[in-house]
Amino acid sequence: MAARRKANRILAAVLVPLTLLTLAGMAMLWPSGSKDGISLANPYSAAPGVTFDTGKIQSVVEESCMQGSTAPGQSPDTGGQPAPAGSDCMFAFTEPDQGGSPVKVVVNPEVAQSHGVKPGDQIRYLNLSNAPGAAASQGSPAYIFVDFVRTLPIVILALLYALVVIAVARWRGLRALLGLVGAYFVLAGFMLPGLVEGKPPLLLALVGSTVIMIGVLYFAHGFSARTSTALLGTMFGLAITALLAAWATDAANLAGVGSHDATTLINTSANISISGVILCGLIISGLGVLNDVTITQSSAVWELYELAPGTSARKLFTSAMRIGRDHIASTVYTIAFAYAGAALPILIIVMLYDRPLGDTLTSAELSEEVIRTLVGSIGLVLAIPVTTLIAVLVVKATGVRTAGQSAVGVPDEDRRPHGTSGAGAINADDVDDTGALAAAAFERRSRQSTEGSADPATTRRGRRADRG
Incomplete structure (x- = not known):
C-alpha cells in the first residue's frame, strides 16, 4: 500500500x-446554448389537423394503390376502369392505440420491399383524415406509414x-x-x-x-x-x-x-x-x-x-x-x-x-x-x-530496495527454488517468457508456504546447519 x-x-x-x-x-x-440563426425543419412536425399516431397491425394485404382511401370492407370507386398493372401496394389494417376502429395504413414501397410489415408489429403512422381538404382528396391515402415503434x-x-x-x-x-x-x-x-x-x-x-x-x-x-x-x-x-x-x-x-x-x-x-x-x-x-x-x-x-x-x-x-x-x-x-x-x-x-x-x-x-x-x-x-x-x-x-532484498521486501535468496542456489537458481531477470515468470513466482510462493508450515524447531536447526 x-x-x-x-x-x-x-x-x-x-x-x-x-x-x-x-x-x-x-x-x-x-x-452558450443559443440556437439563433439555425433554421432546421422538424420532420416530425405536422400541419394543422395532422397527427402522428401509433397502433398495432392486425392484418396485411396487397391491393391496388387506388384503394388507399377505402375503408375496410368497402369497394373502391374506380369508375369501372381496372387498376393499372403493377400498381399494387401493401396495406396494414392497424388498431389505433388511442382506441377506435382499425384504419388502413399504406406502407412505403421501400419498407414493403426490404423488410415488410406483419401482424403484431407496432407502427407509427401519419393521420391525414382530419386535415383540411382531406374529404375532397379522393384516391389519396388517409393513413401513411412512418416508422416502427422500437421502444420495447x-x-x-x-x-x-x-x-x-x-x-x-x-x-x-x-x-x-x-x-x-x-x-x-x-x-x-x-x-x-x-x-x-x-x-x-x-x-x-x-x-x-x-x-x-x-x-x-x-x-x-x-x-x-x-x-x-x-x-x-x-x-x-x-x-x-x-x-x-x-x-x-x-x-x-x-x-x-x-x-x-x-x-x-x-x-x-x-x-x-x-x-x-x-x-x-x-x-x-x-x-x-x-x-x-x-x-x-x-x-x-x-x-x-x-x-x-x-x-x-x-x-x-x-x-x-x-x-x-x-x-x-x-x-x-x-x-x-x-x-x-x-x-x-x-x-x-x-x-x-x-x-x-x-x-x-x-x-x-x-x-x-x-x-x-x-x-x-x-x-x-x-x-x-x-x-x-x-x-x-x-x-x-515504487519498489524500495535494500541490501539483500527485492522490491517488495522478500530476501533475494528466498526467490530461488528450494534446494538450489547460485547458478542453479531461477532468477526472474534470466527468464524471457511471461509464463516462466509466473511459474517461478508460483514455485517461490509454494515453497514459502511449505516452509512457513514446518516445525519451528526443525526450521531453526536447519538454519543453524546451513550457517555451519
Missing part, C-alpha cells in the same frame, strides 16, 4: 496539472446488457455503465452544442474526450496507480490521434460532400463546419478502443510485476509488450470491421459501381471511413508501448 501511495503521488504531479488545464479549457469553450425491444436489450455487465463485472460493471451515462452528457451538453456554435473543433474534441476519459477511467476502475498510468497513455494516444486527424482532414480534403446529413447541416447554420465535425468525429470514434488497450496494458504490467518482483525493467517491458502485440493485432481488426459494418450499405453501392479499388477507397463515399480507421489505429498502436513504458517506470519506481 505504501508503494502504491508513492506511485499515486508521482502520477498526481503530472495528472493534476493536466486535469486542471482540461477543466479550464472546458470552461472557456462551454457553449430496445429497452429489453438495454436491460439485458446491463444485467450481463453487472453479473460478470459486478460493481465495476455498474460504475462503468454510470460512467457511460456521464460521457453521454459531456457529448450532448458540451461537444455537440460547441460544434453547432462554431467552437474550434480540435480543441473541443481534445478537451471533451479528455474529460470523458478522466471520468470514465477513475469512476469505473478507481483511483490507483494502474488507472493513472492508463490515463497518461490514453492522453498520449488522444494527442497523436488529434494531430493525425487534423492533418488528414486538411490533406485529404474531407468536406463531407458525399453525405446527405452533411448537406443538411450546411444549409442549417453558417457556423457549422462540416470539416470540423468530421475532425471531431475522427477523434471521438477511437475513444473506446483506446481506453481498452491502455487499461489492459497497465494491468498487465502490474500483474507481471507482482508475479516476479525481481524482474528487471527491460524484461518486464518485453514481457508486457508480448501481450501488447497480441492486443494490437486484435484491435486493428476490431476497428476495421466495426467501420465496415457501419458502412455496409455504402460498400455495396460502391461495389456495384464496378470502379477500380484505388478509386473506390479514395472516393468521397469511403475516404472518411478509411481515414478514420487509419488514424484511430495509429493512435492506439502508439499508445500501447507508451503506456507499457510508463507503467514499467512507475512500478519499478
Whole structure:
C-alpha cells in the first residue's frame, strides 16, 4: 500500500496539472446554448389537423394503390376502369392505440420491399383524415406509414446488457455503465452544442474526450496507480490521434460532400463546419478502443510485476509488450470491421459501381471511413508501448530496495527454488517468457508456504546447519 501511495503521488504531479488545464479549457469553450440563426425543419412536425399516431397491425394485404382511401370492407370507386398493372401496394389494417376502429395504413414501397410489415408489429403512422381538404382528396391515402415503434425491444436489450455487465463485472460493471451515462452528457451538453456554435473543433474534441476519459477511467476502475498510468497513455494516444486527424482532414480534403446529413447541416447554420465535425468525429470514434488497450496494458504490467518482483525493467517491458502485440493485432481488426459494418450499405453501392479499388477507397463515399480507421489505429498502436513504458517506470519506481532484498521486501535468496542456489537458481531477470515468470513466482510462493508450515524447531536447526 505504501508503494502504491508513492506511485499515486508521482502520477498526481503530472495528472493534476493536466486535469486542471482540461477543466479550464472546458470552461472557456462551454457553449452558450443559443440556437439563433439555425433554421432546421422538424420532420416530425405536422400541419394543422395532422397527427402522428401509433397502433398495432392486425392484418396485411396487397391491393391496388387506388384503394388507399377505402375503408375496410368497402369497394373502391374506380369508375369501372381496372387498376393499372403493377400498381399494387401493401396495406396494414392497424388498431389505433388511442382506441377506435382499425384504419388502413399504406406502407412505403421501400419498407414493403426490404423488410415488410406483419401482424403484431407496432407502427407509427401519419393521420391525414382530419386535415383540411382531406374529404375532397379522393384516391389519396388517409393513413401513411412512418416508422416502427422500437421502444420495447430496445429497452429489453438495454436491460439485458446491463444485467450481463453487472453479473460478470459486478460493481465495476455498474460504475462503468454510470460512467457511460456521464460521457453521454459531456457529448450532448458540451461537444455537440460547441460544434453547432462554431467552437474550434480540435480543441473541443481534445478537451471533451479528455474529460470523458478522466471520468470514465477513475469512476469505473478507481483511483490507483494502474488507472493513472492508463490515463497518461490514453492522453498520449488522444494527442497523436488529434494531430493525425487534423492533418488528414486538411490533406485529404474531407468536406463531407458525399453525405446527405452533411448537406443538411450546411444549409442549417453558417457556423457549422462540416470539416470540423468530421475532425471531431475522427477523434471521438477511437475513444473506446483506446481506453481498452491502455487499461489492459497497465494491468498487465502490474500483474507481471507482482508475479516476479525481481524482474528487471527491460524484461518486464518485453514481457508486457508480448501481450501488447497480441492486443494490437486484435484491435486493428476490431476497428476495421466495426467501420465496415457501419458502412455496409455504402460498400455495396460502391461495389456495384464496378470502379477500380484505388478509386473506390479514395472516393468521397469511403475516404472518411478509411481515414478514420487509419488514424484511430495509429493512435492506439502508439499508445500501447507508451503506456507499457510508463507503467514499467512507475512500478519499478515504487519498489524500495535494500541490501539483500527485492522490491517488495522478500530476501533475494528466498526467490530461488528450494534446494538450489547460485547458478542453479531461477532468477526472474534470466527468464524471457511471461509464463516462466509466473511459474517461478508460483514455485517461490509454494515453497514459502511449505516452509512457513514446518516445525519451528526443525526450521531453526536447519538454519543453524546451513550457517555451519
